[in-house]
Amino acid sequence: MARVLREVLRSGEFVVTSEIGPPKGSDVSKMSHHIEMLKDKVHALNVTDNQSSVMRYPSLGGAILIKERGGEPILQMTCRDRNRLALQGDLLFAYSRGIRNVLCLTGDAVPVGDHKTAKSVFDLDSTQLLRAIRTLESGKDMGGNTIEGKVEFCAGAIVTPEARPLEPQLMKFEKKVDCGAEFFQTQAIYDMDNFRRFMEYAGRFPVKILAGIVLLTSAKMAKYMTENVPGIFVPQTLIDELAQAPKGQALKKGIEIAARMVRAIKEEGLCAGVHIMAIGREEVVPEILQAAGIGFNGHKASDAGT
Amino acid sequence: MIRSITKQKPLAEVLELLGEMERVFIIGCGTCTTMAHTGGQAEVLAMKQKLVETGKVVTGFLVIPVACDNLTEEALQQNLPAMKESQSLLILTCAFGVQTINRFLDFPVIPALDTLFIGKEIGPGLFEEVCIQCGGCILGETGGICPVTSCHKGLLNGPCGGTNNGKCEIDRNKDCAWTLIYERLQKQGRLSAMRKFQSAKNYQVEPKPGKTLFELERSGS
Structure with missing residues (x-):
């Protein structure tokens, strides 16, 4: 059985988490395959929640599948699709099914997704959702009513170290800390100098930071991300490196870059760990881990399987 | 001054809403929709032209100074004969105007505009929700x-x-x-x-539909 994430975060060992994207539909065979492949290679697995506002199989369903297969799930919860009644109810349900970790997100905007005319909810924001979790833990719901049975979650949130302007982002980061976030997954980072500067700041807070590593699969993707995705900066040197990869080898180069960053973060002890997102390419996560020298549960690859 | 910001529905949608109602009376507004160029005199005349081209009969038209105002009732009364010859009122005002007209008359009302938001003109043709x-x-x-x-x-x-x-x-x-x-x-x-942490917002300060009766202080008391 997997260890509880909160314990791993407190152990001081290098934490590795990854992410599973649920299917568009009810066929969970591919997601189950990804879970089986990754559950013993990372400390915990996130399941995205209608990521990019695209309707999919729910995060809660994916988190239960991970739990049933002996993995450690991190339930992603966005505030876009549910009001405070639904969010709290889902938290109660998640706890009753053994889910102990929640990542609180605002959620992408409805118009960027595949149901562009849907009503946006955003009854709560990510800070208020964190606060709601701590309120439920105190035995009360947000309406001040007593709840039966306890709930307890290791609650996390996200932060975007490359946001511009940065200061408002950091102010929100601090609010999330105050509202009870124990760990943070960062938006994808690629510029190590910028990330070092961010950690000089964030390292002062009593929270664990997991650096977001998003697999680059081509120079075109890297260029698109840096030009279009808010809060992501890919240095030109990385784009060039991908562009110079031999034909058909860009993905391999992307894996190498991701592994290099994971290794550097670990060796420098820059932050508590990494969160690896290989959006749609979950099957290459083991390769990234192996190339980074990360073996089972943070042991060196050479130690694993021997 | 705050404005009701509107945009015109596509003509196809207007025609679908009118359906088999052939005889139409058109109403515009001299305030917000005039400023937004969606339902002033020019747009009312253009709509008249388009309807005639599609075979409709326009029994008359009217641009009310401020369609959402109570004075609208008088303007409507003065035009009753032409309205009575129509089967529907095609209204180029915001939804406040449509509902004001609907309160004073018992004709089928067809909105020709969609009301987007309450906002402000911050530059020529540029409106922002406030x-x-x-x-x-x-x-x-x-x-x-x-x-x-x-x-x-x-x-x-x-x-x-x-x-x-x-x-x-x-x-x-x-x-x-x-x-x-x-x-x-x-x-x-x-x-x-x-x-400062802002706690979860009260979205039910005035539960929909808004309706508030203020106690008015009596003068001299």
């Missing part, structure tokens, strides 16, 4: 810029991850409200206001 009348004003803590209205997600505690060099993730032509708030508060030396 207030959604949420019932819980926090402008005092946000540098006078409303995140409930101006942030796409209505966030109360700072920017989301979609903030993009001062713009919003949904549209590069839209400002990130929280960047504007940050810049304003920074200029005023009041960034501490932004650090």
Whole structure:
């Protein structure tokens, strides 16, 4: 059985988490395959929640599948699709099914997704959702009513170290800390100098930071991300490196870059760990881990399987 | 002055709404829809032309000075004969105007416009939403810029991850409200206001539909 994430975060060992994207539909065979492949290679697995506002199989369903297969799930919860009644109810349900970790997100905007005319909810924001979790833990719901049975979650949130302007982002980061976030997954980072500067700041807070590593699969993707995705900066040197990869080898180069960053973060002890997102390419996560020298549960690859 | 910002429905939709009603009386408004060029005199005449071209009979038209005002009743009464010859009123006012007219008359009302938001003209042809009348004003803590209205997600505690060099993730032509708030508060030396945690908002200050009876003080008492 997997260890509880909160314990791993407190152990001081290098934490590795990854992410599973649920299917568009009810066929969970591919997601189950990804879970089986990754559950013993990372400390915990996130399941995205209608990521990019695209309707999919729910995060809660994916988190239960991970739990049933002996993995450690991190339930992603966005505030876009549910009001405070639904969010709290889902938290109660998640706890009753053994889910102990929640990542609180605002959620992408409805118009960027595949149901562009849907009503946006955003009854709560990510800070208020964190606060709601701590309120439920105190035995009360947000309406001040007593709840039966306890709930307890290791609650996390996200932060975007490359946001511009940065200061408002950091102010929100601090609010999330105050509202009870124990760990943070960062938006994808690629510029190590910028990330070092961010950690000089964030390292002062009593929270664990997991650096977001998003697999680059081509120079075109890297260029698109840096030009279009808010809060992501890919240095030109990385784009060039991908562009110079031999034909058909860009993905391999992307894996190498991701592994290099994971290794550097670990060796420098820059932050508590990494969160690896290989959006749609979950099957290459083991390769990234192996190339980074990360073996089972943070042991060196050479130690694993021997 | 606040304005009701509208846009015209596509002609095909207007014709579908009119259906088999052949005889139409057209009403515009001299205020908001005139300014937005969606339902003033020129647009009313253009609509008349388009309807005639599709075989409709326009029994008359009228541009009411302020369609949402109670004086609208008088203007309507003066035009009753031509309206009675029609089967429907095609209305180029905002939804307030449509409902005001509907209150005074018992004719089928067909809106030719969609009402987008209550906003302000900040430049020629450029309109911005300013207030959604949420019932819980926090402008005092946000540098006078409303995140409930101006942030796409209505966030109360700072920017989301979609903030993009001062713009919003949904549209590069839209400002990130929280960047504007940050810049304003920074200029005023009041960034501490932004650090204050805003608890979950009361979205039921005045439960829909809004209806409030204020006790009026009697003069002389």
